[in-house]
Amino acid sequence: MSHGANHMTQSEPNRRSEPLIKVKGIVKNFGAFTAVDNVDLEIYRGELFSILGASGCGKTTLLRILAGLESPSSGTVFVDGIDITNLPPYERPVNMMFQSYALFPHMTVAHNVAYGLKRDGVAKPELWKRVDEILDMVELSDLSKRKPHQLSGGQRQRVALARALVKQPKVLLLDEPLAALDKRLREQTQFELMRIQEQVGVTFVVVTHDQGEAMTLSDRIAVMDCGRFVQIGSPSRLYEFPKNRFIASFIGSVNMLAGQVVRCDGTLCTIYIPSHDSHFEVEHGEYLDKGAAIWLAVRPEKIRISQTSPTSDMPNQILGIVDDIAYTGNMSTYRVRTEAGDVLEVTHPNQSRAKDSQLVADWGDTAHLCWAPSDAVLFSE
Amino acid sequence: MRRSMYSYPLAKGWVQKISTSWRNVMIAIPFFWLLVFFLAPFLIVLKISFAESLIASPPFSSLLEILDDGTLIMRLAYENYSYLWEDPLYVRTYLNSIRISTISTILCLLIGYPMAYAIVRSPSTTRFVLLMLIILPFWSSFLLRVYAWMGLLADQGTINNILIWLGLIDRPLRLMYSELAVHIGIVYSYLPFMILPLYANMEKLDDSLIEASADLGARPIMTFLTVTLPLTVPGMVAGSLLVFIPATGEFVIPDLLGGGNVLMIGRVLYNEFNANHDWPVASAVAIMLLLVLVIPMMIYQHSQSKQAGN
Ligand SMILES: Nc1ncnc2c1ncn2[C@@H]1O[C@H](COP(=O)(O)OP(=O)(O)OP(=O)(O)O)[C@@H](O)[C@H]1O
Ligand SMILES: [Mg+2]
Numbered sequence: 051m052s053h054g055a056n057h058m059t060q061s062e063p064n065r066r067s068e069p070l071i072k073v074k075g076i077v078k079n080f081g082a083f084t085a086v087d088n089v090d091l092e093i094y095r096g097e098l099f100s101i102l103g104a105s106g107c108g109k110t111t112l113l114r115i116l117a118g119l120e121s122p123s124s125g126t127v128f129v130d131g132i133d134i135t136n137l138p139p140y141e142r143p144v145n146m147m148f149q150s151y152a153l154f155p156h157m158t159v160a161h162n163v164a165y166g167l168k169r170d171g172v173a174k175p176e177l178w179k180r181v182d183e184i185l186d187m188v189e190l191s192d193l194s195k196r197k198p199h200q201l202s203g204g205q206r207q208r209v210a211l212a213r214a215l216v217k218q219p220k221v222l223l224l225d226e227p228l229a230a231l232d233k234r235l236r237e238q239t240q241f242e243l244m245r246i247q248e249q250v251g252v253t254f255v256v257v258t259h260d261q262g263e264a265m266t267l268s269d270r271i272a273v274m275d276c277g278r279f280v281q282i283g284s285p286s287r288l289y290e291f292p293k294n295r296f297i298a299s300f301i302g303s304v305n306m307l308a309g310q311v312v313r314c315d316g317t318l319c320t321i322y323i324p325s326h327d328s329h330f331e332v333e334h335g336e337y338l339d340k341g342a343a344i345w346l347a348v349r350p351e352k353i354r355i356s357q358t359s360p361t362s363d364m365p366n367q368i369l370g371i372v373d374d375i376a377y378t379g380n381m382s383t384y385r386v387r388t389e390a391g392d393v394l395e396v397t398h399p400n401q402s403r404a405k406d407s408q409l410v411a412d413w414g415d416t417a418h419l420c421w422a423p424s425d426a427v428l429f430s431e
Numbered sequence: 432m433r434r435s436m437y438s439y440p441l442a443k444g445w446v447q448k449i450s451t452s453w454r455n456v457m458i459a460i461p462f463f464w465l466l467v468f469f470l471a472p473f474l475i476v477l478k479i480s481f482a483e484s485l486i487a488s489p490p491f492s493s494l495l496e497i498l499d500d501g502t503l504i505m506r507l508a509y510e511n512y513s514y515l516w517e518d519p520l521y522v523r524t525y526l527n528s529i530r531i532s533t534i535s536t537i538l539c540l541l542i543g544y545p546m547a548y549a550i551v552r553s554p555s556t557t558r559f560v561l562l563m564l565i566i567l568p569f570w571s572s573f574l575l576r577v578y579a580w581m582g583l584l585a586d587q588g589t590i591n592n593i594l595i596w597l598g599l600i601d602r603p604l605r606l607m608y609s610e611l612a613v614h615i616g617i618v619y620s621y622l623p624f625m626i627l628p629l630y631a632n633m634e635k636l637d638d639s640l641i642e643a644s645a646d647l648g649a650r651p652i653m654t655f656l657t658v659t660l661p662l663t664v665p666g667m668v669a670g671s672l673l674v675f676i677p678a679t680g681e682f683v684i685p686d687l688l689g690g691g692n693v694l695m696i697g698r699v700l701y702n703e704f705n706a707n708h709d710w711p712v713a714s715a716v717a718i719m720l721l722l723v724l725v726i727p728m729m730i731y732q733h734s735q736s737k738q739a740g741n
Contacts, residue, residue, distance in 0.1 A: 117646055118645075119642050119646065138645065139642070139645040140645050140646070140648045140649055140650055144646075145646055145647065146646045148639050148642070148643055150637070152637065152639040152642065152643035154640060154643075154644075155640075155662070156661045156662055165644070165649075165657075166647035169647055169648035170648055213647070214646075214647075217647065217648070
């Protein structure tokens with residue numbers, strides 16, 4: 051799991067500046083079905099903003115509303131302070147890269163890219179100069195005379211990107227830009243997208259259902275579910291401080307235990323987990339009612355695993371047996387069956403070139419798990 | 432172990448052989464059909480076009496003849512073709528036919544294109560009904576429909592009666608037995624052949640291309656000219672050929688609606704066969720018509736495949 055480390059410093063937008071895109075109370079109904087349900091959104095200049103959500107949750111619909119290809123049932127869209135809700139797509143300072151690329155099959159790569167500039171009436175020499183520049187940037191200069199059907203999937207994707215970028219829109223909307231690519235090419239292109247975004251300084255709004263992609267690319271992510279935004283924040287914020295159980299399990303993986311509040315003083319809470327018949331301590335910044343039902347969530351990499359018992363003054367210990375090990379090279383994921391019968395996932399980096407016998411624990415071994423009170427999160431529903 | 436390893440490719444080879452021979456059979460069927468029902472009649476007509484006209488049954492000479500000394504000779508009469516050149520009637524009629532069917536094809540295109548577009552754009556339930564309405568005329572006889580137009584266009588016909596009744600004209604317009612009547616007949620009869628290929632073409636058109644064009648700043652008219660129109664060229668070509676080719680050789684429509692005033696090659700051909708009983712000349716007229724239609728098509732096809740190859 052990457053945390054978009056290179057974006058950490060710029061992850062929180064400059065709140066003092068006016069947002070470039072301001073979406074207020076957008077609703078979109080298809081008959082009786084509500085695809086987008088009262089969405090508010092602010093996106094800042096130069097941001098790489100992702101909309102993340104499961105299939106069918108309304109991501110494309112929201113993007114199409116921003117592009118003007120769909121009109122909202124209610125609500126308003128502002129770009130740069132101007133209400134564009136009723137502007138047709140061809141009058142918006144916004145360009146979209148389609149999920150299907152939508153390249154014109156009867157035009158060469160160069161003419162596809164030039165299309166938008168021609169519509170703007172850019173003069174010939176200037177037009178072709180800009181087309182050449184952008185084709186250079188996406189490394190397609192050699193293929194400019196080809197038709198789309200003579201290109202590979204990755205090349206088509208870059209033409210689509212170039213075609214949308216060459217107009218230097220205020221906002222570039224990208225609908226699942228990398229979905230059609232294989233894993234290697236996708237990862238490579240992710241970084242290329244980030245490089246291009248930094249180079250041209252255009253505000254990107256990327257729709258994706260791939261949380262890894264969203265984490266890698268984005269300055270901020272909006273997680274969408276059933277037409278609503280559940281949480282908006284930087285990748286690290288969503289990962290470390292998820293707002294609820296949905297976010298916690300949607301972004302990365304998490305171990306979830308059901309329990310009750312025994313004691314809570316506003317900094318440290320003691321939670322009783324009935325299935326384990328034991329108490330756990332969690333640092334939690336809010337008061338919780340005694341006896342309240344609660345979920346305790348802890349990420350796999352936050353759990354320490356060892357074959358020797360940790361010192362008894364360590365809180366939050368669980369004993370279990372290793373059920374399964376998934377070796378993924380850089381780390382191993384241990385599935386540990388606890389005495390209570392549930393299975394916890396624990397990841398551990400493979401820091402040395404251990405032979406099988408030198409793994410932290412082997413199949414069937416007894417494993418001691420523990421985590422710090424500050425590494426778990428509580429959710430009330 | 433070894434044996435099964437060797438037997439595997441053998442078995443696979445058999446399967447492949449059987450499946451390819453099946454494929455050949457499947458491909459052979461339409462070829463056979465074309466051979467029997469298209470190429471053979473064509474060769475017969477070609478043969479007759481090189482024969483001499485006789486007053487006999489059949490009314491033409493045979494090309495092959497065995498002389499008394501046993502030698503086989505072939506006698507080809509080129510006069511039938513040179514006759515077509517020499518008599519200005521034929522050249523004029525060919526040109527007139529092509530002119531009339533060209534105008535009719537363009538009219539069909541101008542009327543059919545917006546109709547096909549409207550059908551594609553309509554909601555799916557309406558679309559089905561509209562398509563049925565386009566096909567509906569085929570359920571009645573072609574001849575009957577042309578006769579119906581005679582009733583509409585005649586001096587005392589429906590159209591003139593209505594115009595007089597409305598007080599727009601005093602005397603009936605001369606609609607029948609004119610080129611106008613022929614155009615009306617051809618456009619009416621062949622319009623579905625224009626609409627259906629256009630519809631099939633437009634239906635495949637990806638909506639997101641139109642959206643992408645709008646997104647890139649093109650107004651609807653620009654999108655139509657730069658995206659929709661070029662991408663529907665195949666439909667326009669297919670529809671135009673389906674109208675132009677049969678319209679050029681059309682006999683019933685010029686005969687019934689054009690009368691003696693509109694010269695078209697179909698009528699000349701009919702007259703040579705039936706009135707003059709000159710089968711060889713009639714055959715030569717038919718072969719020339721075929722060449723006139725096929726050669727431009729082949730040139731077009733050639734340029735298309737060359738373009739696709741680039
Ligand atoms: N034109 C339409 N008419 C009716 N329902 C629609 C229409 N377009 C979208 N929907 C519905 O709206 C919901 C959201 O669709 P949308 O395309 O925005 O999903 P998405 O989040 O982009 O999904 P995916 O990740 O699969 O692309 C879906 O349930 C879909 O069935
Ligand atoms: Mg989508």
